[in-house]
Amino acid sequence: MTAEDPVVRVSDISKSFGGAVALRDVSLELFSGEVHALMGMNGAGKSTLVRILSGAQNADSGVMEIGGTAAGQLTARKARKLGIATVPQRRELVMTLTVAENIMLGDLPTRTSLVRWKPVRQLARQALRDLGIDVDVDALAGDLTVAEQTMVEVAREVRRGGRVLILDEPTACLGAEAAAQIHALVGRLCEAGVAVVFISHHIAEVLALADRITVLRDGRVVWGGQAKETDEAGLVRSMVGRDVVSTKPPRSIKKEQIGLRISDVGEGRFIEDFSVEVRQGEVVAVLGPAGDAQSRLFDLLSGRRRPDRGRLEVNGRHVRFGKVGRSLSSGLRCVTGDRRRLGLIPELTVDENLMLARDRLDRRRLHRRDRLARRAAPLRDDYRVVTLTPNPPVGLLSGGNQQKVLLAKWLGTEPVACLLEDPTNGVDIAAMADIHTLVDGLAAAGVAVLLASSDADEVMRLADRVVVVRDGRTIAEYDIDRISRDELVAVALGGAIS
Amino acid sequence: MTTTLTAPAVPTRRRVLPRGFAHGGLLLVLVAIIVFASLRTDAFLSTNNLLNVLRQVSVVAVIAAGLTLLMTAGGMDFSMGGNVAVTTAVAAQLFAHGQSIWLTVVVSIALATVIGLVNGAVVTFTGVAPFVATLATATLLDGVALLVINGLSVSIDDQLSALGIGKTFGLPNLLIVAIAVLAVTAFVMRYTTFGRDAFAIGGNEDVARLSGITVARDKLLLYGLAGALSGLAGIMLLARLGASSPGTGGLQLQLTAVAAVVIGGTSLAGGKGTVFGTVLGVLLLGVVANVLNLLQINSYYQQISVGAVLLIAAVANLLQRRRH
Ligand SMILES: Nc1ncnc2c1ncn2[C@@H]1O[C@H](COP(=O)(O)OP(=O)(O)OP(=O)(O)O)[C@@H](O)[C@H]1O
């Protein structure tokens, strides 16, 4: 490492929201050609720092220097001009435009101020191909899976170029393959001299990728230094302030009764003859690349969509597909992996979101804020939802805390069987351990748990049995203690060509 | 540890202040206009004039109340004015044919409710955008109203004068009805699950449905309610005017109500709305119209001024909110 000057230097940045402090005296230096990882628990202030770096919000105090000169008050436009590109935690594609338009947005090739559509699509296709992304440029952004949306957004920012690229949890909802693509991309950009800011809750990922790490806790920098100076245990301790252990408890599935049975489900070319049985108290994972058959299960089981064929039974009773009410009254609870679109209502408060499903199931007629708060309080505690103000709109919470609210909303309703889609998407390691414990608790209480996941580690930790899917078909099924993690990953990737 | 940040839930108290505050910009504009009006003309603050203004805004307020709830749920009913026109026409004809007050009122409001439900059914079950569907019915209803009164003015003599000009404890009866409707709407929106459903549906319909909210039924009910309130507003308008004539109600009334609701901060996209804001919006429009009349301003300039005030109020409201 040469003793060159940092591309970006922020000193003593502080930011508070209505009296609640989100960042205090944070200092940070970004060097060209380096990956700088930001770590910290949900609500630690990572995304707030990102928003300040990218000009989306202004700091209350502190100084920012870009390329050696003080930057003053940044705006999003100015930040971009100074070469700071950002992929925020919340996907920010225009959902009603095509992938090509999204990638070229603000930079549409024109001739005499008329858009030239052919180059738009060509350039967009090129941008995607450069990153090894296989997405149709004519598809609407809204029709893509979350993983694909992430890739498109990354492609857009990379195409625009710049000397700093900020990625806020780019891999949170990606499977191993897609994540590997992002890692390769980050490596390539660094070689080209870009300074990359990378945020992730996966410690192994960060240790493998980062040159420098800054750990935030409650808005303060608690550790900063070279990645090689620290290790997993050290990082956990500085992030959480204690050790976190998450071990799988021995599970004794006494009950033989089938809690959830899906048989011969088929839907277009997305799912072919999918069958799975989950006994009460058992956790069965469906593992596949992001966007594969397991991502369709939510729509089918929640009643949003009717499959072409197939049958669903909860506790031995037939449940008709395609009716949300039927699905709910059977005791089946489906937790989406897309909390922004299908999970939470951002304008409503945390308490109201927590009790949204519960109050409707209880057929409650009156709504009293104080009573609502009292009923929501145990859920907040159990799921450790952290908020700066007492009861803000849920959209203002940090991403991980929103995920906890989503889980609490559904799992607080005494499920008989449940589908969890990427349940720890974006949560910190302490919360991940908590959520794993909660899923253990569900199983212990006799709930049949179906886990739709693209994360082999999570499957190893939670599942008793795993069904591996690829291109809509079931390609293998194992008891989890008969297979190692590496074998599982190999099987999951097995169908891949090239 | 971070978990200690989870503050105990004490949300009830804190609401009181931000509530009035959230509409501070709008309040300011309203006060400014009132002060301006009372300085410019003595007539403004006279009891008679004030009562007159309140009677006039009462009708708009009833429509706006229904619209606030509906728009909060992401819906829109452009046909409420047309519904009012039909109701006044039908009620006037019923009176003209010697029917009793009760029968007339019940039949008219029932008819208005059915019209609302039809709107609701079209919007809910066909997926046509509410704006388009109800704009079509609005045009249709305006025509029907003209048919019913045959293009002539139909007088009802003093049949509804108790409602139209009567007072209780010094307050116009029309105003009392409007206040009751506004109060009930505010209560429903804040304290009932049905009202909260509206916020949820407007915020994100998919999430609402997945959470077990009976979205289709709720929407139907909301449109039905909008219809019923149009019917009530129609009766009130008929009582105030004493006759149904071509152009009573209709699009002009509709636009005033929509403007009032939107100025009051209810989101056209759904998910946000308060009755308090709507009340301010209704008052603002009513006062402006009255002041312009009192100052005997040329009707061209009246339109220009109303437009300008709308713009200022909308911007004031938004600036206010962005700071929070
Ligand atoms: N506009 C806002 N108004 C009020 N509070 C806010 C606002 N934005 C963020 N916060 C709060 O500031 C804190 C820091 O949030 P931030 O999004 O930076 O966390 P994070 O470290 O990115 O967490 P995560 O890992 O969950 O994404 C959170 O407690 C959040 O609720």
Ligand SMILES: [Mg+2]
């Ligand atoms: Mg974040």
